[in-house]
Amino acid sequence: MTYGYTPSPISTLSPGFTAHRKTLGQLVRVSLGGIEGETQRPLYGPGGWYWLVQTITGWWETAPIETSTVKHPLGSGVLALTPQFGPRPISISGRIIADRGGPGALEAALDELGSIKHGVLLIDELQRGLCREADVRLTDMQVTRETNIRASVTLSLQADDPRRYGSAVQKLKNGSNTLLNPGNSPCFPTISLVGPHSALTITHPGGNYTFPALSTGQRRRIQGATRNVWAGDTRVFVGSGPYPRVEEGGARWTINGLGNGTATAQRIEAWM
Structure with missing residues (x-):
């Protein structure tokens, strides 16, 4: 597939591949x-x-x-x-x-x-x-x-x-959630949590990820790609188990314990 430029004759899968300049013809x-x-x-x-x-x-x-x-x-x-x-x-x-x-x-x-x-x-x-x-x-x-x-x-x-990530944002719910990944790479999405919720468990293709309870209004951001959890601008060390993962094509997550809290996932689409 071309994107308004002339592709390089060098394969992008060649070892040590160096990107060549592309003159853009599209908006x-x-x-x-x-x-x-x-x-x-x-x-x-x-x-x-x-x-x-x-x-x-x-x-x-x-x-x-x-x-x-x-x-x-x-x-x-x-x-x-x-x-x-x-x-x-x-x-x-x-x-x-x-x-x-x-x-x-x-x-x-x-x-x-x-x-x-x-x-x-x-x-x-x-x-x-x-x-x-x-x-x-x-x-x-x-x-x-x-x-x-x-x-x-x-x-x-x-x-x-x-990875290059798509712009989709998905609201998560208690129970089964289907996340679609039209890209060509597995990824570890960013999950934003707002309390109140009890101890949370996310069952995903890589295993079970658990996260402690949050009180009303508390916020946490789980960055799976970097294995970091943030409370505002402060890094906190909470959560256990393999970080939630979305395979190429998509994945099914099962969430337990969300209660009246909210959870959203972004960067669920990834291209290598």
Whole structure:
């Protein structure tokens, strides 16, 4: 399948695959830390400038494959171990155009873009109707000033978790829950809990995950992908058992103990 660009002749499944630049021919909206840009039309911000996105590298390709091998016990060839993927490198190139701002608008725009050291990268393929996101951090920013109102910019990003997640959010209930994953990778969703509920058990394909009771109004956020649980901005160490998992295609979860509390799951769709 193509997405408005010419695919690289190099297979994305080749060992050590390096993403090649793709010139975008479709309408794509990019959001990084709240700053938005598009590929075919200007989205002006309050500073009188816009981010014109021209190429994206590393988003549509398979994440780098780092599966280890061991020598075959019979002496010929090797045996591949459990498939492993490395962090996803992403590059976004384009221009900052500050044609509606005053003196210093271009420099202010570059400062604002470069100040985003980490955050959520969202890429919305508007014509395809597919919006996905990943947690990224900035590893490099290259700027070439072309005029006093225009500069070319290349952002080098890394998604330490190489999965790209869909935008679906599902409300969970006591009893059986069916979660659909149209992507090509299993994932560990983010679960948001609001009390009151008693001790909670989530039975899922990986086993049973238990979580202590919450009183009225208490909130917790369970980030399965990073194995972290948060109370606001504070990490807490609660919960036991394998984190709830959704397989490629989907999964059935059974929840007991939710009571009058609420629970939602997001990042239930994942692509590697």
